[in-house]
Amino acid sequence: MPAWLLAVIARGLRPEPEVRWPSMEDLLRALDRSRSRVRPTLAAATLAALLAGAGGYLAAKPAPVDETCNGSGQEIAAIWGAGEREEIDRRFAGLGPYHSTELWPPIAAALDGYAGGWMTAHKDACLAHRRGENLEALLDQRMVCLAQRKAGLREAIAVLRAADGEVAARGLEIIRGLQPVDDCGDLRALASEAPLPEDPALRAALADQRARLERVGALDRAGREVAAIELAEEVLTAAQTRIRGRPWPRRCSPAPG
Numbered sequence: 001m002p003a004w005l006l007a008v009i010a011r012g013l014r015p016e017p018e019v020r021w022p023s024m025e026d027l028l029r030a031l032d033r034s035r036s037r038v039r040p041t042l043a044a045a046t047l048a049a050l051l052a053g054a055g056g057y058l059a060a061k062p063a064p065v066d067e068t069c070n071g072s073g074q075e076i077a078a079i080w081g082a083g084e085r086e087e088i089d090r091r092f093a094g095l096g097p098y099h100s101t102e103l104w105p106p107i108a109a110a111l112d113g114y115a116g117g118w119m120t121a122h123k124d125a126c127l128a129h130r131r132g133e134n135l136e137a138l139l140d141q142r143m144v145c146l147a148q149r150k151a152g153l154r155e156a157i158a159v160l161r162a163a164d165g166e167v168a169a170r171g172l173e174i175i176r177g178l179q180p181v182d183d184c185g186d187l188r189a190l191a192s193e194a195p196l197p198e199d200p201a202l203r204a205a206l207a208d209q210r211a212r213l214e215r216v217g218a219l220d221r222a223g224r225e226v227a228a229i230e231l232a233e234e235v236l237t238a239a240q241t242r243i244r245g246r247p248w249p250r251r252c253s254p255a256p257g
Contacts, residue, residue, distance in 0.1 A: 070123065073119055075122070079153060080157060096165075104171075110175040114175060121184050144207070148211070149178070209235055216231050
């Protein structure tokens with residue numbers, strides 16, 4: 001294929017509209033190499049039509065999507081997806097029109113807001129690490145913080161899924177009492193925290209206990225104080241058993257007389 005024809009084709013296939021041939025007439029003129037300015041041959045016209053079609057396709061084709069650090073949406077969808085939303089919607093509808101039309105919409109909006117903030121913070125942490133702005137240890141602290149915030153959201157959703165009238169009335173309080181996601185971006189505060197244990201099993205146990213403490217908070221905000229206290233005591237006993245090899249007493253015994 002002649003070099004001049006390759007150049008014509010290459011220009012016609014450029015994705016940028018301002019760089020391609022301005023019009024079909026300009027393209028046809030470029031294809032017509034004769035000095036007599038005769039009408040382009042059928043082959044040239046066909047090629048022009050193909051290039052015009054390809055150019056239109058390239059112009060309409062969306063730009064490649066950068067999938068870097070985009071896993072946060074899937075993580076949130078696993079705990080706050082369409083299924084969870086519909087389940088709580090039905091739960092509130094079963095409690096009565098007031099709960100469904102007055103209480104549930106602002107609670108759902110609060111859940112969406114918290115979930116959106118979490119996804120943004122998670123992506124920011126990932127991108128900052130890829131840019132080399134955070135050390136590995138600091139990334140670990142940020143991700144642990146975000147994991148705890150996600151656990152808090154998950155436990156709040158679990159409480160709402162089993163809501164009765166009293167819990168439904170406290171729905172906004174349950175969500176607004178969640179720990180702020182923005183704290184996970186406070187690098188100075190995170191750097192001052194105790195380093196995470198290197199033992200994977202101990203890390204996993206710590207994450208589990210933190211998640212259970214988030215449930216304690218959700219139960220407490222929902223007005224389930226007894227259940228919250230019982231779970232808190234279980235968490236405390238399990239933690240002390242692992243760390244010291246023996247449980248602490250569940251209640252303070254009176255001093256001997």
